[in-house]
Amino acid sequence: MNRRKFLSLTSGGVILAATASVATVATRSPAAALAPWDQAGVGYADPRMRALSYAILAPNPHNRQPWMVDLSQPDTVVLLADTDRLLPHTDPFNRQIIIGLGCFLEIMVMAAAEDGLAVDPDVFPEGADAAALDGRPVAIARFRADARVRPDPLFRHVMDRRSNKEPFDVDRTVSADAVTQIAMAAENRTRVDGSVTPESIASLRQLTTEALMIEIETPHTYKESVDLFRIGKAEIEANPDGIDFSGPMFETLGAAGLMTRDAALDTSSTIYKQGIAAVVENTDTAMGHLWLTTPGNTRADQINAGRDWVRLNLAATSLGVAMQPLSQALQEYPEMSDHYQLVHEMLAHDGETVQMLCRLGYGIRIDRSPRWPLEAKLI
Missing domain, CATH: 3.40.109.10 (NADH Oxidase)
Known part of the structure; x- marks a missing residue:
């Protein structure tokens, strides 16, 4: 609005x-809720965590942030949808939610490239239901060193988007x-x-x-x-x-x-x-x-x-x-x-x-x- x-x-x-x-309340700022922007890329030894710290800043419908990630496999990010954060009335087939997850993946790939890492997301490797998201992976993304990887010029605008x-x-x-x-x-x-x-x-x-x-x-x-x-x-x-x-x-x-x-x-x-x-x-x-x-x-x-x-x-x-x-x-x-x-x-x-x-x-x-x-x- x-x-x-x-x-x-x-x-x-x-x-x-x-x-x-009330006048005192009016001076408050939700600093803790904005802190992830200041912490992006800072203090993470694991390059997956660095990349993900930028990915969570991706645009998404109603700012639901419908992503969860599993890092239990080495050099791998398994992206899942948080099915508690859907929009069943305006987005009954979860199409818009998936678009938000695609935004997340793209920024993750860009951020990894800053560290010279290629990321190859395998999208819906176990299949998907056209009617609704479920517990199956949205993507499995493997991080690997690749001397051919070059930073994406668009990445420099992530913090201002x-x-x-x-x-x-x-x-x-x-x-x-x-x-x-x-x-x-x-x-x-x-x-x-x-x-x-x-x-x-x-x-x-x-x-x-x-x-x-x-x-x-x-x-x-x-x-x-x-x-x-x-x-x-x-x-x-x-x-x-x-x-x-x-x-x-x-x-x-x-x-x-x-x-x-x-x-x-x-x-x-x-x-x-x-x-x-x-x-x-x-x-x-x-x-x-x-x-x-x-x-x-x-x-x-x-x-x-x-x-x-x-x-x-x-x-x-x-x-x-x-x-x-x-x-x-x-x-x-x-x-x-x-x-x-x-x-x-x-x-x-x-x-x-x-x-x-x-x-x-x-x-x-x-x-x-x-x-x-x-x-x-x-x-």
């Missing part, structure tokens, strides 16, 4: 009526050349396309806004997001995943009882109405769009989509271009079926699956997303 929009939720009188303890959920500057255009440069970063058998024409921007602004409203106005899909709200430092540090609301404004609103999950679910509340205004402002300030498709929709296709998606995000970062995924129209639940069909008619070639869609633009610099420490993800 657009954090600045929530400034209009409280009048000066409400703020003045807040207690001194963000998914920007703020409004973009509508007075600053994104060039077609920038879109081409970003698209060239894909390497994993996906097709990437995009557009910055006024006609395309207008049609995709409308489509993504409509799809967003469907998700919000469908009770079970909206509640899935609201249940993952983390409001203020205490909640974020207790559960450094989900959708974080941190900083002085949200600390104050939460402490004053003005922002709660119940209020967010109440369609008559100011929080609900301002929340809608905030997210619609995001879709309405898109200054271009980028999308990624795969030949089919196998589990391997989904992993490849994730591997390339994070590459696109890093390439955009290198150019100073902000990205925000707008994947609501790609979600596979019944209420979204018409828009799912429409987005494929607009963006896919015959037989392709649109795996990711995002808006492009220029926006303010945003903070890092909370993360679980690497040690919490080890089996």
Whole structure:
């Protein structure tokens, strides 16, 4: 959500009526939940741990961080999905979760290359269910020394990569050349396309806004997001995943009882109405769009989509271009079926699956997303 929009939720009188303890709370920062960013690559003798300390910073749906790793075999990382961190309502077949796992794998491979190590992920070596993830490995990745390995130039942008959920500057255009440069970063058998024409921007602004409203106005899909709200430092540090609301404004609103999950679910509340205004402002300030498709929709296709998606995000970062995924129209639940069909008619070639869609633009610099420490993800 657009954090600045929530400034209009409280009048000066409400703020003045807040207690001194609320003012103190407003200064808090979830430092422990952000510590994994500062610890990436630091103090690990095992090159697998160094690589994984960067991989846990990968983008993933609703910041669920759905990865677990088994290091019991020498020079090997076995990646598994944490089936307690799925999104059954908005992502019923776990497609988006797998894309997040693909992002994780790509950053791990990049980080290993910094140590001169090649990594060869064997994806779903024991097979996979097309309907749902289970306990079988997502990938088995073996680390080996290889003198031919060269660092990936995109890796230097891992620490600055963000998914920007703020409004973009509508007075600053994104060039077609920038879109081409970003698209060239894909390497994993996906097709990437995009557009910055006024006609395309207008049609995709409308489509993504409509799809967003469907998700919000469908009770079970909206509640899935609201249940993952983390409001203020205490909640974020207790559960450094989900959708974080941190900083002085949200600390104050939460402490004053003005922002709660119940209020967010109440369609008559100011929080609900301002929340809608905030997210619609995001879709309405898109200054271009980028999308990624795969030949089919196998589990391997989904992993490849994730591997390339994070590459696109890093390439955009290198150019100073902000990205925000707008994947609501790609979600596979019944209420979204018409828009799912429409987005494929607009963006896919015959037989392709649109795996990711995002808006492009220029926006303010945003903070890092909370993360679980690497040690919490080890089996």
